[in-house]
Amino acid sequence: MIKKEGSFKYLEIKNISKNFGETFVLKNIHLDVFKGEFLCLLGPSGCGKTTLLRIISGLERQTNGDIVQDGLLISNSPTEKRDFGIVFQSYALFPNLNAKQNIAYGLENKKINKKEIEKRTNNLLRLVGLEKYSDQFPSQLSGGQQQRVALARAMALSPGLLLLDEPLSALDAQVRSKLRNEIKLIQKKLNLTTIMVTHDQTEALSMADRVVVMERGHIAQIGTPFELYKNPITPFVADFIGKMNLLKGKYDKKNCVFYYLNNRFLISQNTEYSFLENCLLGIRPEDIEIIKFRKNIEKEENILRVKIKEITYLGTIFRLTVVLESKLEENIFVDVISNQVISNNLKIGDFIDIKLKKEKIKLFESNL
């Protein structure tokens, strides 16, 4: 975990657990969120990320553990006494109030005069770029516009913490990527500490300062998007952030060699690999080279002879699905630049040699 220069812990989540009867939804979660940080809770459905968000908001109560916000212990404070704004997946805009009334809903309850409310509402409308739509009802707004109203409403009381629960998942791809940038811009501009829940790794990687990958009620790994991609510490994180081939085999620690079927791969020396000999070898599709295009193959290490089973076009690259003759059911994915495939006229059924780059290979403890 990194600590940013000059940041202080704005929110501390201490040993939070949540269970419904016998089943655990969250197990001993520890997490610090720094002032002004954009943090993403990322994970597949059912990993507990939304529950954690709801516990932070007080809408759900933890079974155990404490939450400290801005130096105050808020573990048992009711929702309305906590300092946050929230945007739900469904937006939950009041359908019988127009955009402006929705945004002003929280302000009107405070003892502020009408002029001030008007001013602040207009500022918020401008902030999210909806000045022209202030009189429209939610049903008259597009999905993206509704999203922005919900965002403005959540920020109306100038909360210290913004919570976003899958805020973009109901939108189509184009609007989504546009809003991603906008939310990020507003967040940076206001230096607003933000926690977003999402199951979409692209969204998490492109928006977050740090990502918390969650799996079955616990935190699998915390880090910047690049750290997670570069150094995943579990096969789950490796395969959830990007794509990773995982091959099950045996590790000979003394000689730094990994045995997969009858093939041996040289592994960079790494003292962290302290686990038993049965383990997983992980390598990303883009870290596998096709050797066919090079000479002097005899000198090369970490070579596998494989057969092309499928070729999938993904834009600038092709993803080849290849298999070993001796293990046809295990797919290995190899990403190749489009030109290479075309100029070498690769076809399904061709045999090629691939090389797993030694320095890119990771080993993971096998829990299978």
Add this chain to the structure above:
Amino acid sequence: MYFKKNFNKSFNILLLRTLIIFVFILVSFFIIIPLLPLFLKSFSDNKNNFIGLENFINYIQNPSLTQSFINSLKVAITTTFFSVLIGFIYAYALTRTRLPLKKFFNTFSLFSLYIPPLAVAIGLIYIFGKQGLITQGFFGTIPGFDINLYGFNGIIIGEIFYCFPQALIILVSALNLSDQRLYEAAESLKASPLRKFLTITLPNIKYGLMNSFFICFILSFTDFGVPKVVGGNFNVLATDIYKQVVGQQNFAMGATISIYLLVPSILAFLIDKNFQKNEASLISGKSIPFKPRKNLIVDSIMFIFCSLILILVIGVFSSIVLASLIKIWPYDISLSLQNFRFSNVAGNGYEPYFNTVFMSIYTAIFGTIFVFFTAYLVEKFKPLKKIRMLIYFFSTLPIAIPGLVLGLSYILFFNKPSFSVPFLDFKIFNPFSLLYGTMGILVLANIIHFFTVCFISATTTLKQIDKEFEEVSESLKVPFYKTFLRITIPLSLPTILEIGSYYFVNSMITVSAIIFLYPAKIPVSSVSIVNMDDAGDTASAAAMSTLIVLTSLFVRLIYEFTSRNVSKKSSVWINPLET
């Protein structure tokens, strides 16, 4: 080490808990607790000595009384079968065929909901009775035909009139939930129409079907109005209770028979509840509604069927109106308004009518507020889960409590100025006894008698309102009651109006819940129909029925008009494409 935010008990949560407990106490005292004196009474003699099961044994040993029990069951089973069958065919025609004049058939199918069962029975007398139009062959112009109205036949026809629209409402909404894609998929797999019906249509409506069986069973098993007027010597439980209580002042036996009436109803209720528990929506929000295709044969058969039903309904209604306008049926058939004077029999003039109208207005106002607020507390909040579940259960119970039983239990409960605590020489003042002998107790009885349907409809609407509205409000520090007034009520307005009009109409036509309860100084019109009919003044009874039906229809029209305005106003935010 940290500053503790010490707001653990917030005012809002405290208020909410207080309200939930308050509503719990109210529903307990209005629904469950009044049944206790009834049970006690059934184990006592008329001097309040505990006599164990003696009443029940006496009942079983009395062959004429046991016959009533069998009769009631016969009536209920026969009525249920025909009502659901007719209701289903009619509902199928409305939802799954290209029935011509569908809108017309849709509107008028529910017409008989506005006719009190008592009035239906009176209408039947004028058509099938001894001097009836058909029995006498339209004043001798064609050969007459006697169906032996008084007795089983009359009761069954009357009850079907009363029950079939109830089945229809449930089945129409069940059949409306359909998915065109399922039928298309079946067709692409070469399924026959019968197979489609058995594998798609029926499974989709099984909960609605079961529910309509249950509703029709309870209504016809416990109804008092129809057997009272056309039952003749065919005794049923409901008329027996009436005779015991009103005729012989035998409250103990009345209570005992009430238990015999209550137990099968509760049983049916529990069976239905257990069955509905498994209900999971098979139709998702994304489904495409079924679009029936033209089918000349089916459409024509349905047209004929629906027309026949409507002709009968309108025929009965017309005969009520006609009867009220004719001087002395069948001897002097000139038209006159003399039957509307109500001066000759009860001598109360229009007092019962206006009492009933006011009672219905009060029921509509207070009932709607109470039912909606109860549903809101149960549906929208998290605290006190067990208590909320109990409130929910209590709220669904009144549908299984027959009106006569409710009325009898209310007398026994509300006329006690104080409760004595068992084993202690100590008495607690009964604050609810203040209601006894006032309009209040009639209103309360009506509110509870029709509580379940209103409660379910309020709950359904509240379920459709995003539960995150409450959470957003909390996060915006807006207390729940402000959101209730500003968001929940405006969004539920169509349902609130619907509940109000349902309460009004049913309070206008009901007799069973209030016949034991009405204070002598507050006569009500449905009771005066019974009395006028008893006194042989059927024409005045018909006139009063006509007034009731017209008033109900008038209120329904106001409702339609208002709700159309409301939906016009709200259509901006509900569905902008349709404006």
